[in-house]
Amino acid sequence: MERDLQIFELIEAENQRQREGLELIASENFASQQVMDAMGSVFTNKYAEGYPGRRYYGGCEVVDEMENVALERVKALFGAEYANVQPHSGATANAAVFLALLKPGAKIMGFDLSHGGHLTHGSPVNFSGKYFQPSFYGVEESTGLLNYDEIQKRAEQERPDLIICGASAYSRDIDYVRFRSIADSVGALLMADISHPSGLIAKGVLNDPLPHCHVVTTTTHKTLRGPRGGLIMMGKDFENPFGLKTPKGKVKSMSALLDGAVFPGTQGGPLEHVIAAKAVAFGEALEDSYMEYILQVQKNAQAMAGAFVERDYHLISGGTDNHLMLIDLRNKGVTGKAAEESLGKAGFTINKNMVPFDDKSPFVTSGIRLGTAALTTRGLKEADFIRVADMMDQALQQWEDEAALERIESEVAEWMSDKPLFAW
């Protein structure tokens, strides 16, 4: 068979795009070569519905061994008693948890989408908002921070069955102990979705949700730097609070409920090639070099946030504890949409983002979200991120000047030309 040049030329074009630009999308990263090799492996050919030792297909002895390694590694990485590495993505991990913990029409309470929450936490266009009754808590306008007394009040008004903590654009750490006491006070279950900061949480750089939340979900491709995928964990397994029984009349454990909600509840055959790549990424994250990496991610975010503040940019909450920041551009006379376009022309890949109490639509927005995980993988340090902030500031000041944006773009391409995507 002839090689499919049409697609492989596009893959090469994408490779070049990733090499030449400055990747600041907070949810992206550069996976290592061995993560990508595992993902492109023969495990893609294997059907393995079920779980290690209890599959619905023959020939699963190797897959079983591999999936067990993935499970052991991720449990060691997060200190989890239970993990499920099969969810295809963060969204399907959340779908499975909702299926396991909630009845259709149940009440969920999540982080306001327009304040940085995720679609799967109750958006009307998502299953979470269609099949469940959502309510939301948000940040305080004056501080940009979660106000836990307000969340307590909201929970008492709404009486949710499930509270979700975690977001896609919140730059501060989360008080899971407080969230648990709020959940307990209204009889709600508590789920943390740590899709964004999971790498920092794994290495103990941020608060640990596992001892305090009933269930924890995450993606594996953001700060965790693995393949695109999802993951469900529990710090400790426990009896389900719904009294559901096994065929033998024993009360089912939460792990049995969650496993059943992933397969056969919401998925068919697991993506074993992606699970192999997850195992490789978990192995990498257990190493000292990843600890160094994740500390650098955080230091870089603080350096870049400081540089923007110095240049009179309005950061929501004034700074960052993790890998990302949300910038309100209203004092700079440029919308999020225009900033995304102009910065794109200047070589910066970023995304426009709603800011809390935004007066513009989600297609325009008043802000941008930036993260340091990807460029830190490329080897950039604090001084480099100050330079990034400075170049972005120049681009934003001249956002309507095509020639100026082009000049900045060639400077970016020149700077990045000798930097490998994965430098660790």
Ligand SMILES: *Cc1c(COP(=O)(O)O)cnc(C)c1O
């Ligand atoms: C990215 C993200 C997800 C969804 O992940 P996908 O893999 O894109 O489905 C879910 N929750 C949060 C908080 C996220 O940031």
